[in-house]
Amino acid sequence: MSVSPPASAVPETPTGLRVRYGGGVHPAAELARGAAYELFSAEPAAGFDRDRRPDARYPYHRYAHASEVGRLPDPHRGGTGPGAERANGLGVPDSPLTAPLNRVLGWTDIHGLSQSPAAAEDPVLVSVRESATVRRGSQMVKALSAQQFAGFLLRGWLPYGFCYREYDVAHLRTPADQMLLRTDSEAGRAVPEVAYLLRWRATDPVDYVAPLAGTHRGLTTMPPHDRVGPPVLGTGFTPSGRHLIPEFVTRDFADLPLPANAALLAHTPDGDEVVLYTYQPEQRGWLRMAGPRWRHLLAAVPGVAPDQEYVSTGDAIRSTLLIGGYRGQEHEAVADPPGEFRVLAMTRAARYPVQTLTRRARYVDWRDTRCLVLREEGGWLRLRLCRPDPDNVAPLGAQCYERGVYESWAPAAEVTDDQLVDIPYEL
Template identity: 65%
Template sequence: MSVTPQASGDAGERTGLRVAYGGGVYPAEEIARGAAYELFSADEVAGFEWAPRTGSALPWRRFVHVTEVTAVHGAAEPAEDPDTPVMMPAHRERGWAQLHQLSQRPDAAGDPMLTAARSSAVIRRGTRMVKVLSPRQLAGYVRGWLPHGFCYREHDVAHLRTPAATTLLRTDGEVSRDGLDVAYALRWRASDPGDYDVPVGEAHRGLSTLPPRDRLGAPVLGTGFVPSNSQLIPEFVTRDFADLPMPANATLLAYPAEGVEVVLYSYQAEQRGWLRMVGPQWRHLLAAVPGLSPDQEYVPTGDAPRSTQLVGAYAGSEYEAVADLPGGFRVLAMTRAARYPVETVARRLRYAHWRGVPCLVLREEAGWLRLRLCRPDPETVATTAAQCHDRGVYETWAPGAEVTDDQVTDLPYTL
């Protein structure tokens, strides 16, 4: 379970980690393998918040991204290669403040400096991805939802560790209740860079033109960055807004007001369910989740038909596969001896057209198909009467007899 120790305010004293920030050097604790740091101070410092913890002599703290610090002293060698941060081309007259301003202007989407900065944020196989959830969404993922829609690299959002800080990443459109004391998130490893897209350019222009009455969450700027007054965070979408197969060991997380990370559940691919990881001292964090008992040890996702799956070949036969990264892809099997590495792997999903609109087929019930729009815009949303269920995610029901070009497609990964 990933939680900060009770006396974490003195973590820098114990480990020797020091971080230079804003003209000072502070004891610190590493977050997300060096993507961010929690800084501590015995005295009040501008921008730090009062957050005393039992046993700590450093009651002031601040979370900062690695790109905000000027030096790190005493850090251990990383266990794996870090993700590349957003990088800006050197420019005599333009700095980070100007880049942020451009990222918030839809008419600047084609600016060369903005384009170069956005292209520096890349996803590779094994990149940790994050989607911030509401209590309702957390309940949905525990019961079987799959990763889809807008999401972010953990590297870019690791410094957002409190419910208030993660608000700008929410995609549900729900109004945060007063006194919100916990935020939730899904974290998983990317199986393939081709599963993701950047919401910029002509293919995604329709997202930027959808009126407020037809969308949830923050507007889509079309620059590839999150709408924010101060943060420069690249955003991604799953390609065609498709569901992605849940990788092994994905986790559901909670971020209470204390700023710690609590692992609530871990995904067990063979059992198709979520194993509870949280101890008794943190189970109260699940109280706001509808329909979920904090005392339930294991929650199966059910046997409902899935909108997508991984398929792999081994010894001339096809099997359902699972991404078990960073190790690779293997046969999905209950017994360890049968978990062979697959020789090829592909993501299988179902496409169709309805009223001329390209869609994904999510499921079929009594002759009706549940569809999700691949490229939502005002015209396709009106044509299909699709409803927005998550930022950028539009779904509708269609009579099966009216659907055309209904076909199952395999999108192969390169191994």
């Protein structure tokens, strides 16, 4: 029988942080504002991998979610407690999943329910799913392929489709771990050397919904030949044999305006997170953040020069706009959640705080199917289906470009109920 060493005998990391995990005590480093931890070990241990980084302080390490560890008193900061109760760096606390566990119902049972489409309306599972909430300022992430990364950097793509709260996936640090979050056609295939993520802050909770069987039944019944990526279970959780991860989709699969300081990230096989670019809305550009040491991480991204910054030429067509009201007039606005929403302006003196805020998008009906208009070219409309299902995908000739996202071209003369819709945000 092994006996764990007393906490006082475990060496500390430079921050002095130690945590309990799996019956032992380990030095640790906090990640993602307390959502996850990197644990270290001087000896081989179950679940720990060799740390091959040149500057490694310990020979072995692993990553764990905040819910899996117990934080010991920190002499440098004082106090204890799980990272879930701490702010995410911007004054917005992330709420953990909560489950009514007891002697009869354990974690394995909850996980089993989350992976069973038949249990989508189980009251226990529903209560667990409803405990995962998006708040204004919540950090959201979307896993990207190299091609999708290029789309955001070079072609001005906006966040849309399936995404996650960073709090729920912060422990998935390596390319192998992040494969289950991917939405592209390569998901579940060969593990790449580098994993890419888009990270942004939620402007408003109204923009995010859970892909449940009651609201997105069409996705749950989509045949394999008409979908990309893993199936949609309808439980609100992503398919996984180990993890319990609540997933979200943008409402109506709409594009969302990028808030200030969104970031394009890379994760290495050792779990290092590297901020490659950050978004500056006034310039509509991505500022390069990574130095020469990390520019090799962009080698797999098609069309990207690692030593270059990318600024919009101004002619990019955007399917959605953030509109702010100031003194009775409308202006394009910038979100810097949780608390700052201002007029889009190059000069600081003109960046007035807006008094009202809405997201504006164009909707149409095409053959009895509600769609978002992405762009218009020569009498044709590029449409994205708001509620794809097997009955409308085939008749409309819609193609699946990533998990849950179906698009098609339609003659402008055939659409009806063409209107600009404002989704109001409460300030």
